[in-house]
Structures are given as structure tokens and as C-alpha cells.
Amino acid sequence: MNTPTIGSPATAQSDVLSEIQNRVLWLSTAIVHHANRVRANPSGLKVGGHQASSASMVSIMTALWFRHLRAEDRVSVKPHASPVLHAINYLLGLLDASYLPRLREFGGLQSYPSRAKDPDPVDYSTGSVGIGATAPIWGAIARRYVDNAFGTGGTGRQYSLVGDAELDEGAVWEAVLDPAVSQLGEVVWIVDLNRQSLDRVVPNIAADKLQRMFDAAGWQVIVVKYGQAMEQLFARPGGCAVRRRIDEMANPEYQRLLRCNASELRHRLPGAGPDAGAIARVTAEVDDATLVQAIANLGGHDLSALDRALSTIDDSRPTVVFAYTVKGYGLATHGHPQNHSSLLTDDQVRELAVRLGADPDDPWRQFPDGSVEAELCRNTAKRLARSPIPVRSAPSLPSDIGRTPAGMATTQAALGRVLLDLTREAPQAARRVVTVSPDVSSTTNLGGWLNKVGVWSARERRDWFADDAETILHWREDPNGQHIELGIAEVNLVSLLGELGATWSRWGEPLLPIGVVYDPFVERALEPWSYGIYAGGHSILIGTPSGVSLAPEGGAHQSIKTPSIGLEQPGCVTYEPAFVIDTEWTLLASLARLGKPDGTSAYLRLSTRAVDQTLAEVPADPAARERRRRQVVAGAYALRRADHPRVTVAAMGAVVPEALLAADRLYRIGVPTDVVCITSPDLLYRAVRARQGHENAESWILDQVFPCDRVTPLVTVLDGHPHTLAFLATISRVPTTALGVTHFGQSGSPAEVYAHHGLDGDSIVRAALDLVV
Secondary structure, three states: OOOOOOOOOOOHHHHHHHHHHHHHHHHHHHHHHHHHHHOOOOOOOOOOOOOOHHHOHHHHHHHHHHHHOOOOOOOOHHHHHHHHHHHHHHHHOOHHHHHHHEEEEOOOOOOOOOOOOOOOOOOOOOOOOOOHHHHHHHHHHHHHHHHHHHHHHHHHHHHHHEHHHHHHHHHHHHHHHHHHHHHHHOEEEEEEEEEOOOEEEEOOOOOEEEEEEEEOOOOOEEEOOOOOOOOOHHHHOOOOHHHHHHHHHHHHHHHHHOOOHHHHHHHHHOOOOOOOOHHHHHHHHHHHHHHHHHOOOEEEHHHHHHHHHHHOOOOOOEEEEEOOOOOOOOOOOOOOOOOOOOOOOOOHHHHHHHHOOOOOOOOOOOOOOOHHHHHHHHHHHHHHOOOOOOOOOOOOOOOOOOOOOOOOOOHHHHHHHHHHHHHHOHHHHHHHHHEEEEOOOOOHHHHHHHHHHHHHOOOEOOOOOOOOOOOOOOOOEHHHHHHHEEEOHHHHHHHHHHHHOOHHHHHOOOOOOEEEEEEHHHHHHHHHHHHHHOOOOOEEEOOOOOOOHHHHHHHOOOOOOOHHHHHHHOOOOEEOOOHHHHHHHHHHHHHOOOOOOOOOEEEOOOOHHHHHHOOOOOOOOHEEEHHHHHHHHOEEEEEEEEOOOEEEEEEHHHHHHHHHHHHHHHHOOOOOOOEEEEOOOHHHHHHHHHHOOOOOOOOOOHHHHHOHHHHOOOEEOOOOOOOOHOOOOOHHHOOOOEEEOOOOOOOOOEEEEEEHHHHHHHHHHHHHHHHOO
């Protein structure tokens, strides 16, 4: 078996680029080799890395970085090609050599590209397959939004380097098919079409079908299938028969040819069809080395073919480039169906070094000073250098708008009210608020906000119902709107949230993004939202309506696990307010945490259950009111204090009225009861861990809400899984009962559904008596 060499340059310039390409292949391979076979590994645990997946991207990334990329462009690199990115950054002087032996080492290079954790420039964090691929789409929208709003978004293409297996992910097609995407001409995807997955050669990847799907979605489709050596083979007399044979060949059969020497190729390639004789004559007329080189010479490894393809991109619409490649190209493992996680042996690495002009004993050697290769690296680094981005601080936000709500109201309705109040009380800050929803704007009480600020669109669209007197929601679309509607696609919504939340670091302009979804669908959106947080995108996710309190809707729309999800999500503060004033205070506090280097995201769980707002008993005294606000934002407050309490009920969200009613009943039968309103189990849990010395957080709220002189048995209750609040008993180590929802709900009235799940007053009274009597 012969290993193909990299490139067949025809000019002095391509000779230099080919040498760069060879060095990138060597460095990316050596990075993984050193991590697995050279560096000490006392634990014996597999380190991993992807030499073959990196190798298939080397030509594509070399052509892109050293020929076409501009400083204003951004690139999302497929997860398994991270060693190639680090190799290029090293050649450009953007990564110190000390990091090259430290792939997947603590404090070293991350497993996959990370904006937050890698020491060299990374435009997009990747790792969640399919999510990183689509991120530049949402980055393009975020850039345009910033440019429309503040004139500082600049220009530049948004590239995605996508593994063909990623096209199996539903997130990809949710994004591609969104109507707004067809207007984003700066979006360019380059698909590494190596036709292999983790374990096998994909038998029917249907590249033609994929190309038609992108075309139907309004994308420009460019195909780079064959390289120069293959085209020269096709140009020979009878070569058209060879082309037909390879074009019609199943993926696994073609891949098997890549593992053949010249003799085996002459036997296998002709096949048994009517063109067999013509193909045999062609293969007989070329020498062994030329035949082996040509068969593996796909377009994704031909620098000239890639250069031509990238030069034909039409910026008036999004573009996808299908670059046919061989997984492991240039390595001894090229084309093998199980090469995904395979590693070259020491001998194979030494052979590779000889072939590529590298030194295995000095693996990180740079090009010599004064060489044309070093000069190209210096010039490329200069061309791609970005000026530091000064981060503008977001305008100050009020912490308390000053209203004291009365009457019956819902926390969901409070969302829209607070946003409208912001446009009056803090217009500069309100200009940075951008809301996103999946076709539920009116049903989640954003209608008034939409009428006030309009809907964002890449270009203005006429509202044909503007003169209809019965139309309440005015759908005014233009580039100045502050609400973005994405259709029913939660993954798109939270992916966009992450990029809107990252504009402070990309373009120095902080936005205050808020996404609204039905709370049961938070779980569907959790992975891409978590990815956005990991990548430094700060946003607020509103889950509403929530829980079994949405009683008539039935089990399919009744969320159970979301309170504990909020508690467990890193980089996020979660709130579940019970009253309108609590919603205002926690939302304002959450907005104030966005868009800065030490910022955090937030998740608010809101309800459609109307609650008597006077039950909140908001203090009239300004100092007492501010004390209450601080407690609400910190996670809890005492809603009712009894003389000599015998039990405490800690309730959260929509079921707080049931807790208060139960406290009244318990008092009448001689059981004085404290009622604590929990607004953030997340912050309370951090406070408990801080008190134990496990976390750096404030714990004063525990002393104020659960003081030592009021220690009693504890009943916790919420419209969600009971374990969310069960930890509260550890604060004072008291007997406890945790009430909540542990099984799927069903339709009914709130009273019926609460009784069914044990959230009603009777259940709370019984639980309290069980602890104290």
C-alpha cells in the first residue's frame, strides 16, 4: 500500500503553499502523537485526538487561512480538527510552542476549539456536533443586528468548517431552512466530505441529495470533487470511462481503492461493466506512482482546485462548498474505515516526518528565518491581525422601577410590562434589549413590547395588516426592530441567543438578549443554550408558562424537571419568582449581569397562574423595600414570620398562595408557621456550598432567611421536581418533607391538578403535621 503525498504544485507560489500544508499536516499529527505516545500518562486513561479527521481538513484550512481569510472574517472549525487550528496559529506566531505538547492536558490545549479556554485565537467554540457548525449563521445575524443598531458591527464572512457527518444533525437543517438565513450572504460553509463516520464508511451519503437540499434553501452550491492529478487521468483517451466508474462507485468501494497498491488498482478499478476494457487500458498506460496518486487526488486536497472554488463565492447569498476529501489523507491510515480515533505508530510518525521534511526529534521546529515559507507565514499573520476590541459598558439599569403591583396578575405578564417600563425609565439600556421567540410572542405577553420596538429583519418588509383596525399585534419588520422571530425552532432560538450574548466580546457592543420559550421545551433547547454559555454568550432564557399550573393544557405542556435544570446549569443564575414585583427585580438583576467579561446568563421560570399581588406584602418603607429587593435577588425572603414557629414552609413560584393558605390553617390548629418564599434555589445552593467552603459565593442570605433562632422542621413545595428544594433541610439539619411533581401531569383545573400532585393546601398541612405532631 502506498501513502499519497500532499499536493502537486505547478508554480513557485503553490510550491510554498504546499510546504506550508505539509508542515500543518505534520504539526497537527505530531500534536496528537505527543499527547498519546510521548507524554507521560500515569493514569493510563486514553487521551485521544483525531489525526485522521485533522488530516482531511489540512488542505482546506491551509487554502483558507493562507489565501482567502481576512482579519474581519470569523471561522468555526469542526471539533476534531482542533489540532490543525492550533498548528496554523503556531505557524502564524499566535501560539507559543510550549502548548503544542499539551493537547488535552490540564491547562493546555482543549480537546476541541474553545474561545474561553484555549490560549490561542478561537472564533467559535465547537464540540457539540452540529451546534458549532450553525453558530456562524447566528453570528452573522448578531453582527448585522449590532451594525444596524450601533453602526459598529463591521463586515466579514462567517465560515463554518463542517464534517459531513455533522449534516446528520437536526440542528443543521433547522438553521439552513430558516427563511432569514437565505439573506445572509456572508455565511460560508465548507463541508469536509470524507464520507466516513466514527466506525465505518457511510454507504449512501447521497452527496447529490445534500447539494439539492442546500440549493432549495437558496444557498449557492460549489462542488470541489476532483484534483488536478485525477482530472489529468480523466483527460487521457478512455478517461471518461474512468470518471463514470468512479462517479457511480459506492463510497465503500472507492474507499477500498485508497488502500490498494498500483497492481491491485489495475485489478479492481475496471470492474465488470461495459467500460472495463477501456478503464483497463487507461490504467495500463500510467506508471504506478501516477496511478496511486491520481486515485486519491480528490478536490479537497488540491490547493489549486480549492483556490478556484473559494474565489467564486457569491456574497449575495449563503454558500456551501462540498469539498471531497479522504479521511486521513497523507497518513498511513488514509481511507481506512476505522481510522477515526486510530493513532500512527512511532515508526509511521518517523516515516511521515521524512516524507514531509520534518524532524521527529525536533517536532515543533519553525521554518527557517529568511525562507519564503516563513515570509508567507509572517505576511499572513499581518493580514489577519485584528485590532483590540474595546468593550463598551452597557448603560446602567435601574434595580427597582418603583411600582407596587396590586390585584390579580401573572409573572408571565410581568415580563412584557417590565420591558415596556424600561423603554421609559432607561431608554439607552432598553435599546440594547433584543428579544427572541419561536412563534409565541403574543402568547407569552410580548405583544406590547413588539408594538413598541418592532421586529428585526435584514431588510424592510411591508406590514399588509397595518391598516386593519382589528389587528392588535403590529408586525413591523425592518433592520431597526428589537425582536427576532425564528419560527417554531427552539434550537435556533437559543443558538441565536448565544451569539447575541457574545457581541460584547466580538464587536465591543454588549446586547441584552432575552429568549422566550414554552417552559416544557427548555429541555429541547438546553444543549445549544449551554454551548452558548460555554462560549461566552450571556443571555436570559425565559421559560413560560411553566409547571402543572398550566393545568388545562395537560401533561405534554407541563414541565417537571426544569427547576432543577436551572439549578444545575453552569454559568447561569436561575429564578422562579412568585409575584410580579419579584419578576421585575430578578429580571433587572439578570439584565445587569449580561454583556461583560465576568457576566452570567439567567433562566427565569414564569407562570400564567394569576396571583393576588397583595400577598407579596411589599414593604412601604424605602429601606425595608430595598432590603426585600436584595433578598429577592439573592434567592429568598421571609414572607411571613410567626411567633414561636413550630414549622417552616419554603415555597417557590406559583404555589406560594397554597403555602400561605396552609400556614393560616396550621395557625388555627395551634401550629405557628413561618413561610419563606424561594426565588432562586440556585443561589441558595451556592450559598450553602460557600458556607461549607466549597464555593466562592455570598452566604448572608441564609442567615437572614433561615436564622439559627428560628430553626424548625421544614416543608418544601414547588411546581416542579421536589428534589430541587430538598437541600434546604441541610442548612440547619432539620427534619423535612419535600413536595412537588414527580410524574407526568394531566388536564384539569389548577385545584384538581394541585391535589393530584400533592401541591394543594391539604397536602402542605398534612406534611407539616407529620413533622411536628
